[in-house]
Each structure stands twice: as structure tokens, then as C-alpha cells.
Amino acid sequence: MHSLQLPPRTRAPALITGLVCASLSLVLLVLVAVRWSPLMSLDTTVAEALHRRAVAEPGLVRVSRVLTDWVWDPWTMRVLTAAVVVTLWWRGSRLLAGWVAATCLLTALVQQGLKAAVGRERPRWPDPVDSAQYAAFPSGHAMTAAVTCGLLVWLLRLYGAQPPLWWGSLVLAVVSVTGVALTRVYLGVHWLSDVLGGVLLGGAIASLSAAGYIRYTGRARLQARGEVRRL
Template identity: 70%
Template sequence: MRSPSPPVSPPDRAPARAPTVGVGIVCGSLALVLLILVTVGWSPLMSLDRTVADALHRRAVTEPGLVHVNRILTDWVWDPWTMRALIAVAVVGLWLRGARLLAGWVAATSLLATLLQQGLKDAVGRERPQWPDPVDSAHYAAFPSGHAMTAVVSCGLLLWLLRRHGAGRRVWWAALTVAWVSAIGVGLTRLYLGVHWLTDVLGGWLLGAAVVAFSVAGFARYDERGRRGADGSALPRRP
């Protein structure tokens, strides 16, 4: 008679967390380096910023129709408040389904990203590009780009939620495509409209990716601890 098989323990999630933490470390480190270079005004980087800004502005002043399209995209479709509204809908949906810890975590991550973004803007105090014939205007400091950072954070969190809830293959790839187009597209609109430097947008992308990566890794660790007993045995998964 065969002896009963030993209970199978749940897989260790540390390897799954490691890449996410690694992404956060890499993006956060690159963002820090970029922040330092922008703060000290490293000449080669400032020259690149000016070259890109001048080239795009020369085109923008001759293309009013394309400027109008970019303004609609940046002010309505990919506006930070639009992105935060999507997060708010997701948070309410999670709360109503009983996943209140996850809802609070997503809301807190979005809020933390906004506070980090505004704090850095105030600390760096970088001037936006100035033009004698501007095609658009923006207020407050330039670094990092709030549009770019908010888009990455919001899209990253929504993709994470879709993955956690087992989105189908088609839904996943459609959402992934929309997220990439949104995050990259909003950064390009800010550059084309002449309201940000290239490094502002890069900084927003990197900081947004770092925030999402650390948030996802942090929740995975917290969730894993919550599902284990004091002796290390697995507990039933919470909704």
C-alpha cells in the first residue's frame, strides 16, 4: 500500500518578487542619476535637452492641426486627472468586491506617486522651456513630468490588477498595448508642445516605473506574510 503523499507547500514567491524589485532598483537608480545631472546642470545633457526642444518647436509652430491633436490628447485623454479617475474607478470596484486591502494599497500608491512628483518639482525647481511663440503653456516646475509619471504609475497599476485577476489573453494584450501607447504617447505630447524637456519626461517614466515595481513587490511580500501562520504553514488565500 502506497503511503500518502506529503502535503505540497505553496511555491515560494521570492523568485517572482525578485525581478520586480530589480526593476524598481534599476529604474530608481537611473532616475536618481538623472535627477543629479539635471540639478547640477550637466552640460551635455542640457545641450541634448535644448537640441530636442528646439527641433520639435520649429515643427510645432508650422503644424497647428497637429498641435491641436496633441493638446486634446495631453489635456483630456492622457491628462493626469483622467489617469487618476481610472485608478479611482478600480479602487472603488475592488472595495465593493471586498478586496479592501488591495484597494487601499492601489490608492496609497497613486497618492504616494503624486506626492513624490510634486515634492521633486518643488525641490528641483527647474524652469520649463521658454518660447517667444509658444504653442501651449504649463505651470509649476518642470522636473519630473507629471503627465509622464502619472501615466506610467496608473497604467502600471491597472495592468497589475488585470494580471492578478486573471485577464484573458486578448484582454491582456489589448490592455498592454493601450498602456504602452498611453505612457509613451503622453510623454511625446509634452515634448512636442514645448512644455517639457526630454529629461523631464525620462525622469517621469523612470520614477513611475520604480514606484509601481516597488509597490507590486511590497504587496506581494505583505500578502505572502498574511497567508502564512506563525509556524510558516500556509493559510487560505484572502479575497
């Protein structure tokens, strides 16, 4: 990949995406907190239908557990992000490395804070195919995957990745985020609104982080140019 070359004007799509995701996630958070009846009914209907299928499909359950526990597990995503941060630091992009690390730390804090504040119980089954601990909303798997994949796609764009690589990474990111969301509901450890909330929150954090970085570095460049001209 080449050096940073994303023009300042590309901040707008990231900012708009972040604000839309943040707004939708706030609406969903309120609906979950007040236990809005239509949403609770939808969650129950989807969860029950998928659980019946999971009980009847042990082979697919095993595949789903491997994907959710290893490939798309939050710790797998964190290790991947840590590797990216180290690489950026080693390449001399220390501000960007710190920015990515801080974004991931913020994600973990927001996730755990919301789980504690909402305190939503996970689905309970007489014949569970998987188990998970702590509160349900938002899904940590979905939120972490959305932030990690969003940041990685943005970084490839930031470093001028060729279109085939960038589009390929975008498709892989969409598949991964969608996949982890589906497996969590399919395995009966989350409600549909949990994973939707995780995806929206993750998308908001990743997009707003990207927009913030572009704005910050753009202003720094303008200030540096001003100083040079005064000299």
C-alpha cells in the same frame, strides 16, 4: 476576471524592474540638478527641433493638446484609478484597494516634492503653442501615466486576465506612456529629461508597489498557515 492568483515568485521581476527604474531616475535627477552640460544640450536640441515642427503643424498641435489635456491628463488618470479602487473595495479586496490608493497618493507627494526641490524652469518660447505652470522636473503627466498604466497592467495580471487581454493592455499602456511623454515635449512645455524622469519614477513606484504587495500578502499567507497548523 478571476480571483487573485499571482504566485509569490512573480515578485522578483517587479522588484528588479522597480530597482532599475529607481536607480536610473536617481542618476537622471542628479544630472538635472547639477545641470550636466551634455544633458542640457540634448534637451535644448530636442526641444528646439520639436518646437519648430509644432509651430508649423497647428493641426497636430490641436490633436496633441486634446490627448495631453483630456485623454492622458493626470486628472483623467486619477479618476480612472479612483474607479479601480472603488471597484476593488466593492469586490471585497480592501487591502489591495487601499494599497493602490496609497501608491497614487505617494506618487503625487513625490512628484510635487521633487518639483519643488529641483525647481527647474520649463522651456520658454517667443511663439508658444501651449502653456503649463509650476516646475518642470519631473513631468507630472508622464509620471502619473506611468504609475496608473503600470498598476492597471499589474492588476489585470494579478486577477488572472487572459493573455490577449493582458497583452492588449500592456501595448495600450506602452502607447499611452510614450504618447504622453512625446506630446509634452512636442508642445514645448517640458524638456526631454523631464518626461524621461517622470516615466522612470512612475515605473519605479508602480513596480516597487507591486513587489511590496506581493511580499506582504505572501508573508501574511505563510503566517496564517502557521497559525492554522498550530491549532
